[in-house]
Amino acid sequence: MAYNRDITDLQCLSIEDLRVLAAQRMDKQTRDYYNEGSDSGSTLAENITAYQKYRIRPRVLRDISAIDTTVNVFGQNSCMPVGAASTAMHCLAHPDGEIATASACKKQDVVMGLSSFATQTLEDVKDAIGDTPMALQLYLFEDRDHSVKLIKRAKAKGYKAVLLTVDTPVLGRRNLEIRNQFTLPKHLRIANFANRVDESSGDSDAKSTYSEAGYYDGEKRVWPRGPIRFHTHAANPTLTWEKDIEWLKEQCHPEMEVWVKGVMTGEDAVLACHYGVDGIIVSNHGGRQLNSSLATIDALPEVVAAVRSQEKRIPVHVDGGIRHGTDVFKALALGADFVWIGRPILWGLAYKGQEGVELALQLIRDEFKLCMGLAGITKVEDIGPDYLAKIDKNGFTARL
Numbered sequence: 001m002a003y004n005r006d007i008t009d010l011q012c013l014s015i016e017d018l019r020v021l022a023a024q025r026m027d028k029q030t031r032d033y034y035n036e037g038s039d040s041g042s043t044l045a046e047n048i049t050a051y052q053k054y055r056i057r058p059r060v061l062r063d064i065s066a067i068d069t070t071v072n073v074f075g076q077n078s079c080m081p082v083g084a085a086s087t088a089m090h091c092l093a094h095p096d097g098e099i100a101t102a103s104a105c106k107k108q109d110v111v112m113g114l115s116s117f118a119t120q121t122l123e124d125v126k127d128a129i130g131d132t133p134m135a136l137q138l139y140l141f142e143d144r145d146h147s148v149k150l151i152k153r154a155k156a157k158g159y160k161a162v163l164l165t166v167d168t169p170v171l172g173r174r175n176l177e178i179r180n181q182f183t184l185p186k187h188l189r190i191a192n193f194a195n196r197v198d199e200s201s202g203d204s205d206a207k208s209t210y211s212e213a214g215y216y217d218g219e220k221r222v223w224p225r226g227p228i229r230f231h232t233h234a235a236n237p238t239l240t241w242e243k244d245i246e247w248l249k250e251q252c253h254p255e256m257e258v259w260v261k262g263v264m265t266g267e268d269a270v271l272a273c274h275y276g277v278d279g280i281i282v283s284n285h286g287g288r289q290l291n292s293s294l295a296t297i298d299a300l301p302e303v304v305a306a307v308r309s310q311e312k313r314i315p316v317h318v319d320g321g322i323r324h325g326t327d328v329f330k331a332l333a334l335g336a337d338f339v340w341i342g343r344p345i346l347w348g349l350a351y352k353g354q355e356g357v358e359l360a361l362q363l364i365r366d367e368f369k370l371c372m373g374l375a376g377i378t379k380v381e382d383i384g385p386d387y388l389a390k391i392d393k394n395g396f397t398a399r400l
């Protein structure tokens with residue numbers, strides 16, 4: 001369903017406009033937390049600029065009067081090959097938080113990933129999105145009981161998949177978070193950690209549960225002075241393919257699929273297939289974990305090639321740095337089945353709550369549809385490498 005833009009939205013015609021408008025509406029702590037990458041931020045920047053290495057080869061004189069942007073994801077139709085990535089703590093951006101994001105996704109028919117570190121419960125967010133597919137991003141906590149509880153709750157609510165984040169064996173170093181001594185404001189809570197009974201009695205234990213995660217000491221995030229040895233719910237240094245994937249499949253199947261989020265190499269893609277996951281998200285956590293890792297669009301081709309070399313072809317998604325409809329097109333041309341956008345959703349939320357998220361989604365969708373038409377394509381499945389050229393380091397352009 002189309003979002004009716006009002007006149008002020010004419011100031012906002014691109015995701016970049018949205019970034020600027022959102023920045024004016026967030027306090028410094030939130031803006032820095034959302035926007036920064038780890039260390040120097042070079043991977044965060046390269047996730048975006050790497051798309052410039054590719055140019056589109058448009059075909060002409062084709063009837064493009066009926067363009068269909070729909071795709072199938074998690075077994076259901078979605079209006080475009082773009083989803084709202086799982087990002088933590090939406091209530092920092094807007095009081096309506098994840099529920100506003102989910103309501104926008106429902107209205108726009110867009111898949112959403114919910115972070116384990118959401119500020120509203122997975123039940124309430126699912127109620128807001130209705131039948132539109134949702135996936136629960138999971139940090140596999142060292143305390144397995146807690147993960148089991150979350151998985152059971154997600155299953156009961158009809159979540160389609162669990163996205164196991166695998167790029168956080170330890171947390172990346174985000175310097176602005178350290179400098180700002182990032183703190184969750186007192187009125188917010190990490191809702192899925194809270195005991196729902198306590199919550200209804202008005203005595204939420206979310207804060208203490210969160211600090212149990214080692215992430216906060218009371219109100220403040222704990223930062224190691226010596227060697228990095230984060231021991232948090234998010235960061236679990238003990239996870240392995242052999243030990244944990246089979247266990248997770250047992251907990252989730254058959255009701256929910258098990259995906260791994262954060263695969264960046266062909267070698268790990270082969271292992272993901274070997275251990276029987278249902279899908280892969282090529283991701284470097286939006287440049288927030290290992291700085292100086294490859295840009296995700298540069299890692300994508302080797303992951304796609306590795307998956308295609310396997311007997312069973314599982315879907316490959318990608319996220320990181322996608323800010324334009326043309327970026328979506330390029331990722332699909334390089335073999336992705338679907339992409340996710342993180343910060344653009346948060347910027348929309350900060351700008352105008354649910355309406356802002358709808359605007360972000362519609363901007364991307366409009367641009368993607370326009371790009372398909374101008375490239376001479378009417379169906380998403382026809383987007384392929386023939387439509388791309390790559391610029392090499394000497395500035396020469398060659399077909400893929």
Ligand SMILES: Cc1cc2nc3c(=O)[nH]c(=O)nc-3n(C[C@H](O)[C@H](O)[C@H](O)COP(=O)(O)O)c2cc1C
Nearest residue numbers: 034085086087088115165285286320321341342343
């Ligand atoms: C503020 C913020 C919070 C995030 N929180 C999570 C999280 O809780 N779990 C997770 O797996 N990824 C998290 N991510 C990573 C996103 O899921 C996604 O990989 C990334 O945002 C994609 O890059 P983009 O922001 O450039 O689109 C977060 C990213 C941001 C920017």
Ligand SMILES: CC(C)CC(=O)C(=O)O
Nearest residue numbers: 088117171234235285288
């Ligand atoms: C609570 C955090 C670990 C969430 C996250 O993944 C992030 O900020 O990138």
